[in-house]
Amino acid sequence: MEISIRPAREADMKDVHRLIRELAEFEREPEAVEVTEDQLREDGFGQNPKFQCFVAVSGDRIEGMALVYPRYSTWKGPAIHLEDLIVTEAARGKGVGSALLTRVIRHAADAGVRRVCWEVLDWNEPAIGFYESRGARVLRDWDVVQLDAAGIAAYLKEYESI
Amino acid sequence: MEISIRPAREADMKDVHRLIRELAEFEREPEAVEVTEDQLREDGFGQNPKFQCFVAVSGDRIEGMALVYPRYSTWKGPAIHLEDLIVTEAARGKGVGSALLTRVIRHAADAGVRRVCWEVLDWNEPAIGFYESRGARVLRDWDVVQLDAAGIAAYLKEYESI
Numbered sequence: 001m002e003i004s005i006r007p008a009r010e011a012d013m014k015d016v017h018r019l020i021r022e023l024a025e026f027e028r029e030p031e032a033v034e035v036t037e038d039q040l041r042e043d044g045f046g047q048n049p050k051f052q053c054f055v056a057v058s059g060d061r062i063e064g065m066a067l068v069y070p071r072y073s074t075w076k077g078p079a080i081h082l083e084d085l086i087v088t089e090a091a092r093g094k095g096v097g098s099a100l101l102t103r104v105i106r107h108a109a110d111a112g113v114r115r116v117c118w119e120v121l122d123w124n125e126p127a128i129g130f131y132e133s134r135g136a137r138v139l140r141d142w143d144v145v146q147l148d149a150a151g152i153a154a155y156l157k158e159y160e161s162i
Numbered sequence: 163m164e165i166s167i168r169p170a171r172e173a174d175m176k177d178v179h180r181l182i183r184e185l186a187e188f189e190r191e192p193e194a195v196e197v198t199e200d201q202l203r204e205d206g207f208g209q210n211p212k213f214q215c216f217v218a219v220s221g222d223r224i225e226g227m228a229l230v231y232p233r234y235s236t237w238k239g240p241a242i243h244l245e246d247l248i249v250t251e252a253a254r255g256k257g258v259g260s261a262l263l264t265r266v267i268r269h270a271a272d273a274g275v276r277r278v279c280w281e282v283l284d285w286n287e288p289a290i291g292f293y294e295s296r297g298a299r300v301l302r303d304w305d306v307v308q309l310d311a312a313g314i315a316a317y318l319k320e321y322e323s324i
Contacts, residue, residue, distance in 0.1 A: 020236045033237050034276065043239065051234045072213045072231050074182045074246050075195050076310065077205065084236050098321070105309070105317050114196065114311040122305045134321070135313040143284045144304040147267070148238065149276040151297040155267050159260070159296070 001058050001094050005103045008053035008065065013040040015062040016053060019086040051083070054103050056096045063091035066100040068107060073115055080108040082118035101134070119144055163220050163256050167265045170215035170227065175202040177224040178215060181248040213245070216265050218258045225253035228262040230269060235277055242270040244280035263296070281306055 008016060017037040024033045043050040056064035064087040071079040082104050087096045108116045120127050120138060128138050147155065170178060179199040186195045205212040218226035226249035233241040244266050249258045270278045282289050282300065290300050309317065 024237065029237075035236060035239050039239055040236075043234065050232065050240055067234075067236060069234050070212065070231075071233065071243065072205065072229075072245060074197060074202075074229060075186065075191075077197050077201055078212055081233065083234060102317075102321050105314055106322065109314055109318055114314075116309045116314060118307045119304050120307050122303050128305075131307055134309070135317050136307050136309040137313075139306040139308065141284050142281050142306040143290075144301040144306070145280045145282050145293055145298050146301065147278040147296070147298040151299075152267055152271055152276075152278060155264075155297050156271055159264050160268060 001063075001091070003056050003058050003063065003091075003094070003096055003099055005054055005056050005099050008044070008055045010041050010045045012053070012055050012062060012065075013037050013044065016040060016055065016065050016067075019062070019065050019088065020084065022088070023084070023086050052107070054100060054107070056087070056091075056100055058091065063088050064096045064100055066104050068104055070111075070113075071117065076114040078111070078113045079115035079117055080104070080111060080113050082116060085118075163225075163253070165218050165220050165225065165253075165256070165258055165261055167216055167218050167261050170206070170217045172203050172207045174215070174217050174224060174227075175199050175206065178202060178217065178227050178229070181224070181227050181250065182246065184250065185246070185248050214269065216262060216269070218249070218253075218262055220253065225250050226258045226262055228266050230266055232273075232275075233279065238276040240273070240275045241277035241279055242266070242273060242275050244278060247280075 014037055017040055021033055024030050044053060051067050051069040054066045055062045067084045068080050068082050071081045073079050085097060085100055105116060132138060176199055179202055183195055186192050206215060213229050213231040216228045217224045229246045230242050230244050233243045235241050247259060247262055267278060
């Protein structure tokens, strides 16, 4: 399988959205995807893009994608965050994920950042082993915290007036 | 203690940098802070600020700070990330952290995002309990992964040509 990695175009967002939904279904949370294909087009390709995306292409098929954006570390300065790296089930085990990760690290080096960060499920040992083999540190004592839309509204209602 | 929260000014970065270093010393990693006061000024107050910062002020003293920037969720769309929330040791237990967090959630609501996210040490039960009491979900099965400057260079040297 001949794979090439290139920056995503606006027209790729249909396939990118399909990959995002595929992953959410695999994680048994298909209804959690509130982002639409149109929103991806707007958010990624407007005046101030909110993310950059790379796609892995084989022939005319998009077999994978990596989506990144800048973050800021108060210790290291500007950083690049890898939000999603998704490979279609049919294309797994063929180096697509590795090629996408390499493209992301190149993007980070070109941007001059001193850190690339992402998140991993702590039971996903194959992924953790892969990342560690490539030099990444998995900070097992740091957890992710999220307050979602309903939580934001409830928080302000209860605490803002105090 | 009368505390007010306001957006940080460029001139506050001296105090903000002091708070960042205080936290790093508390976490026994003082040498990990590579960001300088000048870099905070440039990165936070240039043409395209890389972060927004709020400070907690008592009299003419800065007693705490919260530093945030946008992220992007492929499920929820634009999000706000809380990178640091720091309160000086002398001012703890007086509601400063809570007031800063409330300001951050207000900032997120004003920005129209559907998620606020941050990270917490998994053994920091008081912090976790506080966040959960305010409606946040602590995703204990997600870990943080980081590839730092030396890792980026080593990665590209070893894998980019494959």
